[in-house]
Amino acid sequence: MTFLLLVAVALIALIEAPGLIRGKAWYELTVFFIFLGGGAALGMLQIFDVQWLGIAKLLPDMIQGWFGR
Amino acid sequence: MQLEKGKLSYAQLTALITGYISSQVLALGLISVYAGPNAWLAVLTGMMVSFFFAWVYVTLARQFPGKTLVEFNDILYGPYLGKGISALYLLFFFQLTSYNMRDYGEFFGHILMTQTPVAVFVIVSVLLAAIAVRYGIETIGRVGIILVGSIILYYVTVFLLLLKEMDWSNLLPFFSIPVKDFYTASTIAATVPFGEAVAFLMIIPFYNQRRPLKGLVMKAFGLAGCLLVVSALRNSLVLGNTGSIAAFSFVESVRLIHIADFLTRLDILVAMFFSFAAFIKGAVLFYVVVLGISQLLRLRSYKPLTFPLAILFVCVSMSIYDYFPENFSMIEYRAPYYNFVIAFLLPLASLILAKAKQRRQAGRENH
Numbered sequence: 067m068t069f070l071l072l073v074a075v076a077l078i079a080l081i082e083a084p085g086l087i088r089g090k091a092w093y094e095l096t097v098f099f100i101f102l103g104g105g106a107a108l109g110m111l112q113i114f115d116v117q118w119l120g121i122a123k124l125l126p127d128m129i130q131g132w133f134g135r
Numbered sequence: 136m137q138l139e140k141g142k143l144s145y146a147q148l149t150a151l152i153t154g155y156i157s158s159q160v161l162a163l164g165l166i167s168v169y170a171g172p173n174a175w176l177a178v179l180t181g182m183m184v185s186f187f188f189a190w191v192y193v194t195l196a197r198q199f200p201g202k203t204l205v206e207f208n209d210i211l212y213g214p215y216l217g218k219g220i221s222a223l224y225l226l227f228f229f230q231l232t233s234y235n236m237r238d239y240g241e242f243f244g245h246i247l248m249t250q251t252p253v254a255v256f257v258i259v260s261v262l263l264a265a266i267a268v269r270y271g272i273e274t275i276g277r278v279g280i281i282l283v284g285s286i287i288l289y290y291v292t293v294f295l296l297l298l299k300e301m302d303w304s305n306l307l308p309f310f311s312i313p314v315k316d317f318y319t320a321s322t323i324a325a326t327v328p329f330g331e332a333v334a335f336l337m338i339i340p341f342y343n344q345r346r347p348l349k350g351l352v353m354k355a356f357g358l359a360g361c362l363l364v365v366s367a368l369r370n371s372l373v374l375g376n377t378g379s380i381a382a383f384s385f386v387e388s389v390r391l392i393h394i395a396d397f398l399t400r401l402d403i404l405v406a407m408f409f410s411f412a413a414f415i416k417g418a419v420l421f422y423v424v425v426l427g428i429s430q431l432l433r434l435r436s437y438k439p440l441t442f443p444l445a446i447l448f449v450c451v452s453m454s455i456y457d458y459f460p461e462n463f464s465m466i467e468y469r470a471p472y473y474n475f476v477i478a479f480l481l482p483l484a485s486l487i488l489a490k491a492k493q494r495r496q497a498g499r500e501n502h
Contacts, residue, residue, distance in 0.1 A: 071446075078442040086439055097432055098439045105446030112450050 071109040075102060138429055138437050139272055142343045147276030149355045150283040152335060155419050156359030157286065158412030159328035160385045161238055163367050165466050167379040170320035172306050174378075175367040177317060181324025182360030188329060189356045191482050193349045196339040198489045204336040205430040211485055211492070218431060220481065225427045227477045228334055229451070232420040234462065236260050237452040239413040241459045246386055247406050257452045264417040265445040268425055269438055272341050275418045282411040289408045290362055294369055296392045296401070301372040322471045328363060329356065330478035337423040385409075421448070 079102060086095040143151070167174035199207035204224060209217035240256035248256075267275050310317075335352075342348060366385055370378045373388040381387040385405060392401045425444055429437035456462050 074446060078446070082439050082442065091435060091439075094434050094436065094439055097434060098443060101440055101443035101447065105443050105450060108447060108450040112454050 068110065071106065075106045075109075078102060138426060138434070139341055141271040141273030141276075141341060143272060143276045143338070143341050144343060145346050145351055146280055147273070148338070148342050149351055149358070150279040151276055151338070151415060151419055152332060152352065152355035153359045153362070154279055154283040154286060154412055154415035155334070156328050156332055156356065157362040157366075158235075158409075158416040159331065160363070160366055160409070160412070161383070161462075162323060162327045162466055163363065163370065164379070164381065164384045165463055166320045166324055166367065167370065167384065169316045169323070170312055171376060171379060172371045173310055173312055173317065174320065174371055175364050176310070177320035178324045178360070178363045178367045180317075180321040181326075181329060182356070182364065184321070184325040185329030185332075185356055185360065186353065188325070188332070188479055188482075189352045190349075191479070191486055192333065192336055192339070193352050195482055195486045195489065196336060196348065198486070198493070200344075201340050203338075203340050203426065203430060205427050207489075208485070211488055221427065221431055224333075224477065224481070225424060225431065227473075228337075228420055228424050228427065229448075230455070231331055231334070232417065232424055232448055233451040233455045234465070235413060235417050235420060236264075236448055237455055238462065239410070239417070240452070241462070242383065242409060242413075243406065245459065246383060246402065254449075254453055258449055260413065260417055261421075261445045261448045261452070263414060264421040265441050267414075267418040268422045269441050272338060272422055275415075275422060278418075279415055282415055286408050286411055287362070289404065290365055293389055293392070293401070293404070294365060296394065296398065297369060297373055297388065299394075300388075300391050301369075302375065303372065305372050305375040319471075322475075323466065324363075326471045326474040326478065327466055328359070330474040332356070333478040333482060334420055334423045336482070337427055338419065421445075 079099075082098060083095065086098060163174065163178070166177050170177040195207075199210065202210070205221040208221045208224075211217060212220055236257050237253075239260045240253040243256040244251060244253035267278065339348065339352075342351070370384045370388050373391055374381065374384060378384045378387070386402050389405045390400070390402050393399050421441075421444070425437045425440050428434075428444070429440060434440070456465070
């Protein structure tokens with residue numbers, strides 16, 4: 067899985083980055099790498115079974131709590 | 136800067152809204168847990184309530200023609216608070232996309248290909264949605280017409296094929312459930328399938344406006360509602376009380392089709408049409424998230440973000456719940472409140488604020 071994830075990340079970087087560099091879209095390139103890095107980091111965390119993604123349920127839980135149910 | 140150059144026609148937007156809402160057939164199982172054989176009535180009530188949601192969305196979209204949700208939040212609430220509220224919406228859409236992809240994977244992993252890991256289906260659906268998103272909203276709209284047309288045909292065909300299995304006494308006793316349970320079922324019906332259509336506030340600006348928007352949205356909500364009511368009614372008529380214990384009641388009912396030892400095991404048909412509906416919802420939500428983030432961060436194009444977000448969707452989808460029934464607890468306990476706040480209260484507050492600002496401006500001009 068780690069290998070697959072890294073291959074996917076490398077492929078995406080190879081497909082997208084040259085176009086952005088040619089277009090001198092440095093801001094877009096930075097945002098692209100931040101999201102790609104974020105995706106890779108999340109993927110690695112998940113592969114190593116770090117279950118902290120329950121954070122995704124935090125907001126729905128809070129709203130449910132406000133309504134007292 | 137306009138990030139999307141494509142335009143949606145009347146038929147394309149109607150198809151997208153109909154396909155998007157009617158894809159939430161998983162909620163029907165939960166509605167029937169509360170409402171039993173009266174699930175169809177709860178869905179009908181939810182649909183009636185949702186027309187008010189639709190009115191709020193249309194009126195809000197008309198206040199800011201050509202502006203998406205993220206763009207008009209900046210105008211309405213100012214650059215900082217507006218961005219915060221937009222981020223809240225985008226988090227909601229991000230979660231919806233992840234749930235949608237995972238549900239699709241779970242459906243295939245549990246019903247059809249039980250030996251294949253769920254991750255395979257999730258990756259395939261995310262990849263498919265990412266490719267569609269890169270082609271733009273107009274392409275998704277064009278595909279939407281074909282897919283929704285075939286979904287409607289599927290609903291009609293399956294209903295006719297199941298006529299022999301239907302027992303109308305399954306609907307009795309009529310309305311014999313506590314009012315509280317019916318209220319819960321109707322709330323789920325209104326907020327989950329219909330409330331999630333708030334995502335269209337990001338897509339309505341790309342409608343070519345050749346015909347009135349209000350009629351389009353109302354018709355699409357009505358059509359999607361009819362499809363869900365027919366599905367709930369069919370499940371109740373065919374399965375009776377056992378419908379409420381099946382996780383995928385819409386598959387269980389279709390499995391009973393058995394005509395002349397020839398037309399059997401039609402659950403593959405359900406899988407096909409569920410994929411169509413899930414694709415529409417997944418692609419629309421994916422597009423909304425990508426476009427929303429690009430507008431929030433003022434990027435020149437949304438396309439570079441598509442594949443990095445696809446990786447994020449796969450990762451979050453795979454860890455958003457551990458096992459499938461956990462998803463039902465999300466729909467049952469959290470979604471009615473969460474969806475109500477994000478999909479209804481926030482747009483309503485925005486509409487009231489927009490009207491108040493408009494009135495104040497008109498008052499200033501008159502003096």
